[in-house]
Amino acid sequence: PLVYLNGAFTPISEAKIPVLDRGFIFGDGIYEVIPVYGRKMFRADQHFARLFRSLASVGITNPHSKEEWLELIAKVMDAHEANDQMVYIQVTRGVAKRAHAFPKDTVQPTVFIMTNPITLPSDAVRANGAVCVSMEDKRWLRCEIKSTSLLGNVLAAQNAAEHGVTEAIQFRDDFLTEASSSNVWVFKDGVLMGPPKDNLILEGIRYGLIEELCKTNNIPLIARRISREEVFAADEVLLSSATKEVLAVVRIDDQTIGKGQPGPIYQKLYAAYQLAKA
């Protein structure tokens, strides 16, 4: 297995970055996680569009054309045995003397690509649904950027881990935002709802996919602010991400959601997801 770092393909143990890399010093970087099924990236165009958008929004020059990206990623994927993988891409602002503002001289962005076998939810969580904890969203107000500055998300995920549950569902001023590394959906009275695609959440690539799957499966969908009460009173709650695909939530804190088992809308969207990725 090889990784790509700044022009070279090497074993991961030999991939090294200088300590003054701004990704290390400031978390000054952008990343992507792309699922691969049968050696093909799923929703690649959307992932690249988001990568380019994230880079532009923080003023890091996109170091590669889309064709170059595809070529580099293909080489890393091909060096691995697994047919189903998750590609991780990271671009930082590069190496410079430590000062918060961008370096005045142009620096080369640091480019890193690795891939691992994809880790999907366990069969038990898939079958029985996920348990989550709720918490206040205390992250910054630029959550739409897929930044490597993830301390807020790390602390949320750690909170879930300490509770022995799958995810931490976050609320800002008692309105739903998202989980530590996934989007959250609420189904009630025949309508699926997702929080608005604004600066308070990362717009998952599965957000757009679920919009498409709802259209083809005649599931009404609206994006709007969703209160804490509405989440706990939902018929179904779902998570979505590259590695969770779509996943049912059956309990939050000590409260059962809906009937306490994966519901019909989950089943429908999960089946549609499996068809879409095939």
Ligand code: PDD
């Ligand atoms: N996380 N919201 C947050 C905060 C995320 O980190 C992610 C993805 C999502 C879902 O996005 P997508 O559908 O594009 O996976 C929403 C990835 C998987 C990660 O950080 O590993």
